[in-house]
Amino acid sequence: MSASVKEKVSGSGFDLSRSNGEKLTVEEKADVVKRGQEVVNSVQIQRMSEVIALLDQDILTDEQKIYYITIDRLDEDWIEDKLRYQMLQAFLETVRDINNRIRHVKVILALRDDLVVRTFRMTRNPGYQSEKYKALYLNITWSRDELEKMLDLRISAMIKRQFTSEPLTLREILPESTSKLDYVKYFLDRTLLRPRDAIMFFNECIKKSEGRRRISREALVDAEIIYSNNRLDALSDEWVSDYPNLRDYAMILQQMPKNFKIFEVKEKIDERCVAVFARKKHTSDDLLHNLAVDKYAANEYDLAYDLISVLFKTGVVGLKRYSGQSVKWSFLGEEIPDSDISDDTYVEVHPAFYKALGL
Known part of the structure; x- marks a missing residue:
């Protein structure tokens, strides 16, 4: 692979053996990385094709049988974080290839919704299309x-x-x-x-x-x-990668009504958000804190919509946009776009958190 990378990069006109101290420009570095990644991807595809052929021709040879391969516990500490999402993305691509190419074999990955969303966000490329993955999903629900x-x-x-x-x-x-x-x-x-x-x-x-x-x-x-x-x-542990301070964000609703419209408590929520962010050290891995820093820098202090959006996505609250509509919950696979959250949005705290929030 090393030789292939050197050949690919050298073919683009770069000299990787510069000895006069001359450095690559930012654009040149980006091009080198891109060309190197193309080689890595091609090698991975070749090896994956070999593995799929091995499964099909030498191991799972009885086409009259249906084979199931299940992979679980991918949310645990099996690999360092900086590689986790690239590996999960590779798993998803591999599962799709195997399931398409070997009809009597089904590979099943057990993943929480938040982990799937995070994987796509961390590995998204310009050609990303979520629809082509949704066809692979089978949501597990209990009545x-x-x-x-x-x-x-x-x-x-x-x-x-x-x-x-x-x-x-x-x-x-x-x-x-x-x-x-x-x-x-x-x-x-x-x-x-x-x-x-x-x-x-x-x-x-x-x-x-x-x-x-x-x-x-x-x-x-x-x-x-x-x-x-x-x-x-x-x-909070489930969502620590995106919202390390989720418990603090949930506690902003402490001793508020169990259900309300946003305009009724918007000012109080904004005040409590300011207090939370003022005492919390900013870390770049907290998506809501990042947004707050940007807004505060622009002298904007309205974070109620953003907070409610986070609490909805994580399952702390349910939402409905107008009367007559049933309350939607993210843990049931229901979605409400951020753009649909307004002053009149009805918020309902989930009963699981009543006691923790003093409600």
Whole structure:
């Protein structure tokens, strides 16, 4: 590869062995990098073609069988950050090639939405088209009934093993529902409809109800306080690459109404944003802080729309643009463009974060 790079660059008229101290101009450096990358890409394509041919001809040879190759845990620290997104982009391209060329093989990457968005943003090139990737997506969602059944199975296995042969359900363990309050709905409302949230909340309920057959209302509330703070911490960890100060941004909504129109609290949000950014050290990897620095330099202090946009994308709040429309949530795959956020936009804080935000 080294020889190929030298040949490609030398062919463009550059002398890489300059010994008189003469330096390349910025334009020359950019051209060298471009030509070098072309060689690297061509070598990678050749090697990938060889790997695909190996899979097709020597390993996965029975075309009557469907083979599934799954790759998970790509959000963990398996590679340094500066290479992570280039590798993920390469994974996506490779998966698309294999799935197109070997019909009886399906490679499946398990990726969070935020990681996919970040990968495309960090590796985007002039020819990027998001539509050609969206056809590859299969969003995994859980219904309320599925989450309840999943917890019923966990409860049944746990209770059978420890106390009795008769299975119990989530509804039988939570406080008894009334005509005004269904505690199963209350419980599931405080998840982002993901198994990990439901399990995290339920485990805290069990800790607070140790030795009792049923979870009391008091134990449920105590568990919710812990769960809500842990859920906000976990969300902050998920988005740390884009918004290292996400918890601080969420806390700007502390003790505000659970739902509101932006114009009702816009001034208060702008004031709190100024206070947060004044005490936080600016780091270039925080997208919202970068925007704030640019706006403040231009004597602009209206960050309410930008803050709400970030909190919507990360799942802290849901939005609707006009009355009669249902509230949209990003964790359900729903989108609202930044340009559609206005003074009249209705904001609803997700119940999972009520206790963490003092609501």
